[in-house]
Amino acid sequence: MEKLKVIIADDHPIVLLGVRELMERDERFEIVGEAVCSRDLVQLLETRHVDLIITDYNMPGSSPYGDGLKLVEYIKRNFPHPQILILTVISNSLILARLHELGVVGVIQKNQLHEEIQLALRAIAQKSAHRSHTSLIRSVPESNVAIDERISTLSPKEFEILRLFVSGKSVSDIARTQNRSSKTISAQKISAMRKLDVQSDLDLLTYCIGRNLFN
Structure with missing residues (x-):
């Protein structure tokens, strides 16, 4: 089975390490790059074939690509192939609904990272979207x-x-x-x-x- 190629983007070393360790134990995925800001993430996307992007919603720095919705919109517009899985502490239903409209494959609350990411990776490997029980599943249907x-x-x-x-x-x-x-x-x-x-x-x-x- 061909592995899905993944880029992880997060400025918090502990989160980056935790996601990397989870991914490395799953033989369905291969990490091909890591980024700590949106500029680095876009540079990786310009040079590597990627199937999945796991990125923090809030990214540091003054990159022209921004973060949050601006970054997701840029990626979707310029790199339509990769699926996007968002990590966040945001629970605002307006933002979550917009992320859903943009076509992200899932949104994971960071305080439930370990519980949710395994479910999300399973859904992605099976070519289906992940719906967090605490975020999108509650906000999107009535958004x-x-x-x-x-x-x-x-x-x-x-x-x-x-x-x-x-x-x-x-x-x-x-x-x-x-x-x-x-x-x-x-x-x-x-x-x-x-x-x-x-x-x-x-x-x-x-x-x-x-x-x-x-x-």
């Missing part, structure tokens, strides 16, 4: 309905503030155009993010841009 419901809870002002923010304007820029104080705009932005269950500006930007919410 579109849940997202639409959350967006519908935004007030017109909150929606407009998010639209301007995603377009590249800062809170102070928005405050000037809306003739409001920066404190007021910031409070409305935070309220909108809370309704969408988004924890950071990066998650907000990558998700909204990825789904073309404001186009």
Whole structure:
């Protein structure tokens, strides 16, 4: 049986070591490269034939390829053959749903790495997708309905503030155009993010841009 060629990408040495040890005990897979940042990962993909990428969602550095959704979208666009298995501590249903839409083969929560990765590798070897019992299986089936419901809870002002923010304007820029104080705009932005269950500006930007919410 021909082994599936794998690249592992994670900036945490312990995680990298743990995944490597698990993979080396599975004769169905062969590790052909390791990366600690997205730039290294893309360089490996440019020079090696790969069947599976196991990568952390959050990667360090200022690589032009970014990390998270931006990196997954880049890989899917430029290297369509490899399957992608995501390792993460993120449980936000918006982000998990978008990863599913992009076609990742599975998402594994890092605090359940040892329990989940064996199941994921078995599913991948059998050419099927892995659905984590604690992440995608809970968020994806209702993702579109849940997202639409959350967006519908935004007030017109909150929606407009998010639209301007995603377009590249800062809170102070928005405050000037809306003739409001920066404190007021910031409070409305935070309220909108809370309704969408988004924890950071990066998650907000990558998700909204990825789904073309404001186009």
